[in-house]
Amino acid sequence: MAAVPIPTRQLFIGGEWKHPVLNKRIPVINPATEEIVGDIPAATAEDVEVAVEAAHSAFNRNRGKDWAFASGAFRAKYLRAIAAKVVEKKEVLAKLESIDNGKPYDEAAWDMDDVAGCFEYYADLAEGLDSKQGTPVALPMDTFKSHVLREPIGVVALITPWNYPMLMATWKVAPALAAGCTAILKPSELSSLTCLELAAICQEVGLPSGVLNILTGLGPDAGAPLAAHPNVDKVAFTGSTATGSRIMTGAAKLVKPVSMELGGKSPIVVFEDVDLDKAAEWTAFGCFWTNGQICSATSRLIVHESIAAAFLDRLVKWVKNIKISDPMEEGCRLGPVVSGGQYEKILKFISTAKSEGATILTGGARPKHLNKGFFIEPTIITDVTTSMQIWREEVFGPVLCVKTFSSEEEAIDLANDTQ
Numbered sequence: 001m002a003a004v005p006i007p008t009r010q011l012f013i014g015g016e017w018k019h020p021v022l023n024k025r026i027p028v029i030n031p032a033t034e035e036i037v038g039d040i041p042a043a044t045a046e047d048v049e050v051a052v053e054a055a056h057s058a059f060n061r062n063r064g065k066d067w068a069f070a071s072g073a074f075r076a077k078y079l080r081a082i083a084a085k086v087v088e089k090k091e092v093l094a095k096l097e098s099i100d101n102g103k104p105y106d107e108a109a110w111d112m113d114d115v116a117g118c119f120e121y122y123a124d125l126a127e128g129l130d131s132k133q134g135t136p137v138a139l140p141m142d143t144f145k146s147h148v149l150r151e152p153i154g155v156v157a158l159i160t161p162w163n164y165p166m167l168m169a170t171w172k173v174a175p176a177l178a179a180g181c182t183a184i185l186k187p188s189e190l191s192s193l194t195c196l197e198l199a200a201i202c203q204e205v206g207l208p209s210g211v212l213n214i215l216t217g218l219g220p221d222a223g224a225p226l227a228a229h230p231n232v233d234k235v236a237f238t239g240s241t242a243t244g245s246r247i248m249t250g251a252a253k254l255v256k257p258v259s260m261e262l263g264g265k266s267p268i269v270v271f272e273d274v275d276l277d278k279a280a281e282w283t284a285f286g287c288f289w290t291n292g293q294i295c296s297a298t299s300r301l302i303v304h305e306s307i308a309a310a311f312l313d314r315l316v317k318w319v320k321n322i323k324i325s326d327p328m329e330e331g332c333r334l335g336p337v338v339s340g341g342q343y344e345k346i347l348k349f350i351s352t353a354k355s356e357g358a359t360i361l362t363g364g365a366r367p368k369h370l371n372k373g374f375f376i377e378p379t380i381i382t383d384v385t386t387s388m389q390i391w392r393e394e395v396f397g398p399v400l401c402v403k404t405f406s407s408e409e410e411a412i413d414l415a416n417d418t419q
């Protein structure tokens with residue numbers, strides 16, 4: 001599949017492209033080739049200041065009548081226009097995401113459908129707001145009147161991860177805009193390309209200036225000052241539990257509301273009466289989809305002891321059939337993990353599991369047919385105990401750890417074992 005040129009973009013603030021105040025940039029590395037293919041602007045606290053001011057004036061412009069307190073139907077038109085542009089540019093966006101993040105092109109293309117669907121969904125909700133405004137609330141005393149007013153909270157900071165770059169951003173941008181908030185989006189420095197294209201789309205559809213500002217940059221340099229800014233009224237964050245906890249601690253000092261979507265360690269339980277082939281397919285899908293980099297990855301397999309050997313045999317066969325290649329290659333089902341840092345981290349998880357006494361049933365290393373790129377074979381680890389790191393911590397890569405059970409109670413206990 002032909003690659004696409006990587007656009008050179010700036011920060012998107014107040015409806016315009018702006019060079020970062022300190023003029024720094026971050027290289028974009030294609031994880032399949034380890035080559036630098038472009039760069040993105042690196043925002044710092046100085047740019048955060050300008051972006052928050054832009055979002056603030058957009059919120060208050062014309063006493064809010066231009067956006068925040070305009071009708072939901074007015075705002076919905078922009079959300080639908082963005083959705084239409086995403087559909088129009090789907091192929092380019094999916095290719096950029098695939099090059100930036102390493103996910104198979106087909107999966108990136110599904111994600112773009114989800115992005116468009118999400119903007120449409122919140123457009124519906126924005127339209128629905130209008131008829132709900134002013135709904136009376138019955139009170140026991142006639143002398144008092146009460147009605148419901150739904151109002152945007154103000155300027156919101158949206159901080160997102162790299163595993164579904166444009167989709168995770170959309171899950172925050174679309175509802176914020178539908179509600180009438182103005183926003184500053186800070187995507188992950190590891191895959192920001194499509195979020196910068198979202199900025200271009202906002203410009204194309206004529207989204208009022210300052211309603212959505214997009215700052216790319218490092219977490220500590222751009223994310224931290226954004227989350228802590230006193231004129232940011234709410235922070236919505238998706239990412240690791242450690243970063244979420246840091247943001248929440250800072251927000252607590254300002255009594256600032258936050259919403260957090262953090263990491264996980266999800267189980268898949270396979271009972272003795274399953275169809276072995278179907279269960280093997282879904283187990284592989286649950287853990288190895290998006291190269292295993294999903295918050296909901298079913299990274300703990302809990303299988304009934306009476307079928308464990310036969311089931312693992314099928315699963316290993318299934319996993320060995322997964323096509324591992326450059327994510328832009330036709331039929332790719334598993335690409336590289338997102339970065340060199342993530343690659344090293346996952347290999348360390350695997351070596352710690354070995355040193356703690358677990359067995360690598362399959363995988364555990366870079367596939368032999370690939371000599372560059374941050375590729376890791378789909379890995380299945382057995383002889384795991386609940387005290388091992390591989391069982392307790394989120395790996396966020398193509399690694400499945402296995403435990404057997406003999407009773408339903410035991411399966412439930414293992415499934416509920418918290419991180």
Ligand SMILES: NC(=O)c1ccc[n+]([C@@H]2O[C@H](COP(=O)([O-])OP(=O)(O)OC[C@H]3O[C@@H](n4cnc5c(N)ncnc54)[C@H](O)[C@@H]3O)[C@@H](O)[C@H]2O)c1
Binds near residue numbers: 159162217242296
């Ligand atoms: N629950 C969900 O819906 C969901 C969805 C996707 C990913 N995730 C989780 O995200 C994690 C993977 O993403 P990640 O590695 O990008 O997470 P991360 O916490 O490293 O980074 C997430 C975002 O926070 C920013 N950031 C980093 N340090 C910061 C700081 N001090 N202050 C403010 N912002 C800061 C990063 O630049 C990035 O934009 C996994 O744990 C995964 O489970 C959860």
Ligand SMILES: NCCCC=O
Binds near residue numbers: 163294
């Ligand atoms: N399908 C999107 C899942 C997002 C979590 O990582």
